[in-house]
Amino acid sequence: MSRDLDIRVAIIEDDETIREGYAYLIGQADGYKIAGTYPSFEEAAKKLVHDDPDVLLLDVELPGISGIDAIPKIKKLLPDTHILILTVYEQELLIFRALGNGAAGYLTKNTPPDKIISAIHEVMEGGGPMSAHIARMVIHSFQRNEQSPLTxxxxxxxxxxxxxxxxxxxxxxxxxxxxxxxxxxxxxxxxxxxxxxxxxxxxxxxxxxx
Amino acid sequence: MSRDLDIRVAIIEDDETIREGYAYLIGQADGYKIAGTYPSFEEAAKKLVHDDPDVLLLDVELPGISGIDAIPKIKKLLPDTHILILTVYEQELLIFRALGNGAAGYLTKNTPPDKIISAIHEVMEGGGPMSAHIARMVIHSFQRNEQSPLTxxxxxxxxxxxxxxxxxxxxxxxxxxxxxxxxxxxxxxxxxxxxxxxxxxxxxxxxxxx
DNA sequence: AAAAAATAACCTCATTTGGGTGAGCCGGTA
DNA sequence: TACCGGCTCACCCAAATGAGGTTATTTTTT
Structure with a gap:
């Protein structure tokens, strides 16, 4: 059953199987509703404003413009939509660029379904969901090298x-x-x-x- | 039942009620064992090396040296122990100082018991557990101001x-x-x-x- | 087509930078 | 106690940089 106060979720993911998998997963969950699914940013750009999602699941590797570079453009179209990165990549550079560009969270694709659902909820509540390993890398980035030769x-x-x-x-x-x-x-x-x-x-x- | 492969957890927290509460909570959980509890860093310093915990729950407000300033000293005593901050404070400055000093995670005290247990587990697995709001602040710190007057x-x-x-x-x-x-x-x-x-x-x- | 952004030129003067060498003082430790 | 690392300060030099002014052309973007 989909009501007006359901959280509207959209997905940009080029792999149809994965895309439909997530869509099904989220669509059947109570309190969530699929606002749209798209295979690329270019496709999404046409409908995103109309579909007006609360949360957008975004893949990093996409045909055309990459998910990471798409973030600022999406934010321009939908300033209040929370962008959640969902990817297999765990490279530091990618993560920091994504977060710097305005992503509200970063999940790896091995994240179990219920965690994805709760991450969507969390991001709506002002949280910043991250996979464990990602969170560690982020925290690590604040730390200093204790082997410094400097006094x-x-x-x-x-x-x-x-x-x-x-x-x-x-x-x-x-x-x-x-x-x-x-x-x-x-x-x-x-x-x-x-x-x-x-x-x-x-x-x-x-x-x-x- | 406590076995050799139980995760050894220690706690530095000045409030006795809270300290014993955590100790009980963790001690009765399967796979976890309390290696020691201390009301201050000064007390902890005497026994910490002997008690040799895998994970240390650390309060921020302590009599004597603050929890945050204690982090580097603890790391010197126990380089491999994961330090998990557990506090009521959510001030940016405190959070970043804690993480910069070497904390592996940052939880607020309203964290439900089962989340604390799972955070201890997570930190042992190389994760970086943070409360939702903390994670958001950390992520936010990577973001730019879009209202910049600069081209x-x-x-x-x-x-x-x-x-x-x-x-x-x-x-x-x-x-x-x-x-x-x-x-x-x-x-x-x-x-x-x-x-x-x-x-x-x-x-x-x-x-x-x- | 108009506006905004990026590019470049020419001027002046005070300040900063990088490098060399030497040396006194203090606190902790071998 | 004697040594050493860390912090402090001094004097010397030439070259490079920084800050400020004004004006103007060429791209981009809207």
Whole structure:
């Protein structure tokens, strides 16, 4: 039975079997309703505004424009629709690009049916559903490398440099002499084997020293 | 029944009622075993290494050193123990500091008992359990402000500046003239109402323009 | 066709950067 | 106690960069 307050779900997925599988799964669930299913973003773009889903399940690998690049375009068409990525890919770059583009959640395709349903519900409630492994990667991205060769002070100063501040300003804010800041920077450069601000920042970020 | 392969769980929580509540809850669950409970980090520090838990439930508000600041110290004592924050606080700053310090998950105290048990299991399997609202905040932190006054190119250039690169280098890498980069920067400064690199980066980051 | 965005040129002057070398002070540990 | 790492500061130099002004042409996008 589909009522007006059912959560309207749409799906963009090129594989027909998978697409119809999800559609069936969600359609028969109580409180959920399929607002539309499409094999590509191009197809979806024509009907999405009319179908007006609350939640959109989005595949990453699609013919034409990729799911990830489609996110901003979808958000323009439907600013209030929650986009849930549903894919086999677990590459960091893809995940962060998807989330950065505006996805509200990221599920892998081995997610069991009931979890998909509850993820849709969760996203409507202001949650951010992620598969366990994805969540770990996301959390990991906040963590630092403990093997950093930099001392506390050096790390602190390099962080300040990464905000674009001049050495003079850093010195003032840390209540130390400009010469001291310069000394630290020289030491940082030696340790990281670089000869410029930009390279120091890059090396440090790549290695999660900052 | 407690066997050798039970997951060993320890708890640092100052409120005795809550602490014993969790201990009972987890202790009676199949496959889990309480390795120790402590009212503060200072107390925990004495026994933690001996008790050797697989997972540590950690409260944020503690007498003495805060749970968040305790994380790095705990990691030093027990590098392989997964730390799960369990708190009432949902402030962004606290969350990101906790995750940055090495927490493997972040749960709020309204989490139902069965979810806590499954979170402990999840963290052992390499997951990163978070309460729905927390996960949303974490995901949100990856997102940009779409109301940015900066154009694509301006945003791109400001991002490059934020990596510490010089204007000359940015020009080379984008295959445009140095003068063009300077023009863009002037426009950026005007739009953001700033007069320096550092201020532009700060304003842009604060407003999630970059 | 109009508006917005991206491109580029020419000017000036203060500030910053990267690099070298040396040295004193303090706290923890061997 | 003696040593070492970490933090602090000093003086020197040349080259590069940053910030600001104004104007103008060419693409894109709407």
């Amino acid at each position: 506390r002070r050096e790390t602190e100063i390099l962080e300040q440099i990464a905000t674009g501040k001049s050495r003079k300003r850093i010195a003032q804010e840390l209540y130390i002499d400009l010469e001291t800041v310069k000394s630290h920077i020289k030491n940082i450069y030696h340790k990281l084997n670089v000869h410029s601000k930009a390279d120091a920042i890059k090396t440090a970020k790549d290695n999660k020293f900052i | 694509r190119r301006e945003t791109e250039i400001l991002e490059q500046i934020a990596t510490g690169k010089s204007r000359k280098r940015i020009a080379q890498e984008l295959y445009i003239d140095l003068e063009t980069v300077k023009s863009h920067i002037k426009n950026i400064y005007h739009k953001l109402n700033v007069h320096s690199k550092a201020d532009a980066i700060k304003t842009a980051k604060d407003n999630k323009f970059i």
